[in-house]
Amino acid sequence: MLKTFGRLPAIVPDGKRLARQLLASGAHRPRIDVIQMAAPAPSATMSAQPLTLDGITHSYGGGLAVDNVTLEVKGGELVALLGPSGCGKTTLLRIVAGFIQQGNGKVLIDGRPIDTLPPNRREIGIVFQNYALFPHMTVAENIAYGLAARGESRSVQAQRVEEMLATVQMAGFADRKPKQLSGGQQQRVALARALAMRPRILLLDEPFAALDKNLRLDMQIEIKRLQRQFALTAIMVTHDQDEAMAIADRIAVMSQGRIEQLGTPVQVYDEPATLFVNSFIGSSNLLSGQIAAPVEGGYAVTLGNGAAWTVPSAARFAPGQPVLVSVRPEQMRLADEAGEGRFPVELKLSLPIGGELIHDVTSADGSSLKIAMSRRPGMASGRSGTAYCGLADHARPVLFPASQP
Numbered sequence: 143m144l145k146t147f148g149r150l151p152a153i154v155p156d157g158k159r160l161a162r163q164l165l166a167s168g169a170h171r172p173r174i175d176v177i178q179m180a181a182p183a184p185s186a187t188m189s190a191q192p193l194t195l196d197g198i199t200h201s202y203g204g205g206l207a208v209d210n211v212t213l214e215v216k217g218g219e220l221v222a223l224l225g226p227s228g229c230g231k232t233t234l235l236r237i238v239a240g241f242i243q244q245g246n247g248k249v250l251i252d253g254r255p256i257d258t259l260p261p262n263r264r265e266i267g268i269v270f271q272n273y274a275l276f277p278h279m280t281v282a283e284n285i286a287y288g289l290a291a292r293g294e295s296r297s298v299q300a301q302r303v304e305e306m307l308a309t310v311q312m313a314g315f316a317d318r319k320p321k322q323l324s325g326g327q328q329q330r331v332a333l334a335r336a337l338a339m340r341p342r343i344l345l346l347d348e349p350f351a352a353l354d355k356n357l358r359l360d361m362q363i364e365i366k367r368l369q370r371q372f373a374l375t376a377i378m379v380t381h382d383q384d385e386a387m388a389i390a391d392r393i394a395v396m397s398q399g400r401i402e403q404l405g406t407p408v409q410v411y412d413e414p415a416t417l418f419v420n421s422f423i424g425s426s427n428l429l430s431g432q433i434a435a436p437v438e439g440g441y442a443v444t445l446g447n448g449a450a451w452t453v454p455s456a457a458r459f460a461p462g463q464p465v466l467v468s469v470r471p472e473q474m475r476l477a478d479e480a481g482e483g484r485f486p487v488e489l490k491l492s493l494p495i496g497g498e499l500i501h502d503v504t505s506a507d508g509s510s511l512k513i514a515m516s517r518r519p520g521m522a523s524g525r526s527g528t529a530y531c532g533l534a535d536h537a538r539p540v541l542f543p544a545s546q547p
Contacts, residue, residue, distance in 0.1 A: 195234070196247055225381065238377065266345060345379075349365065428466050429447070431444055433465060445467065450483065472498075
């Protein structure tokens with residue numbers, strides 16, 4: 143039998159004060175585990191509701207942290223706020239949670255403003271990167287904490303705890319303390335605690351930051367499966383582009399308090415809207431050149447190294463205009479002989495990384511380029527010396543004005 147909890151502890155450790163506020167609000171519902179056990183399906187009481195950020199602006203000490211951000215998160219969609227430290231993504235998340243009151247703009251859930259509601263009445267769940275579990279409580283007590291704070295009956299607490307433990311595949315861990323759990327298990331408990339509150343919106347604050355690489359991948363898969371299974375509307379804050387690319391339905395790339403681009407992972411990777419997005423998402427080679435002439439669907443471009451490429455683009459450029467051509471490393475190829483669209487390079491170094499060889503090459507104009515090619519089993523490194531570099535058949539180079547900031 144699981145314990146039930148009618149009273150809350152009078153004293154909560156200082157480090158858990160924020161967690162207490164969130165849990166009392168029901169603000170905690172993470173990505174619970176994927177494989178459904180025989181427990182009742184909580185999805186029956188969870189409905190996907192859209193989240194709207196309308197012109198959100200917030201300042202710290204006279205500087206804009208969030209600058210007129212508008213974002214529509216569809217019901218059942220997971221949107222990642224991705225960007226470097228200080229870009230405003232965490233501030234935006236805290237505004238949605240109710241921890242910060244924005245200077246301007248509105249936050250709406252299913253079309254209804256929630257700006258005047260305190261955090262504990264917004265029905266928003268939050269999963270923290272450090273889990274925010276109470277160390278003196280058992281797993282079951284941690285999961286039931288928010289339910290007890292909300293005044294749920296002991297029978298409801300017990301049923302929900304049992305249900306959530308089964309959902310996150312930790313049915314045998316109810317009486318353990320957090321210190322007896324691995325990082326991944328603690329993350330699951332945090333998720334179970336959040337989901338137990340039946341939040342309308344789920345916020346994920348760097349949820350994988352404290353996990354090692356292998357466990358991080360496992361938890362990414364679990365979160366995505368659970369988010370789909372429960373049709374959760376979710377926002378995830380991360381500075382890790384791989385995390386965002388892996389599980390987000392759409393990515394909002396942020397810089398200096400603004401959204402630079404909003405699109406699917408494929409769109410922001412293959413079709414970056416700005417040089418910032420191009421450089422922040424993935425790795426890219428930038429080659430200088432100028433527009434030779436417009437052609438059907440794009441432009442003929444003469445590169446600074448003398449090669450001539452045809453680059454598809456819907457943007458407007460003038461003949462003679464200086465441009466930068468962005469090409470992903472995996473979209474370039476090396477050959478032993480010269481050919482159309484190829485230019486000579488000097489191979490400096492080759493690094494075997496997983497199933498790829500990353501070649502570091504230098505072109506005649508002094509440009510340093512990275513080229514990623516498949517590595518055959520047993521191949522430790524590539525050769526050195528002179529080779530010829532060109533585009534792969536599947537390449538999708540992107541044009542930017544050379545003067546773009």
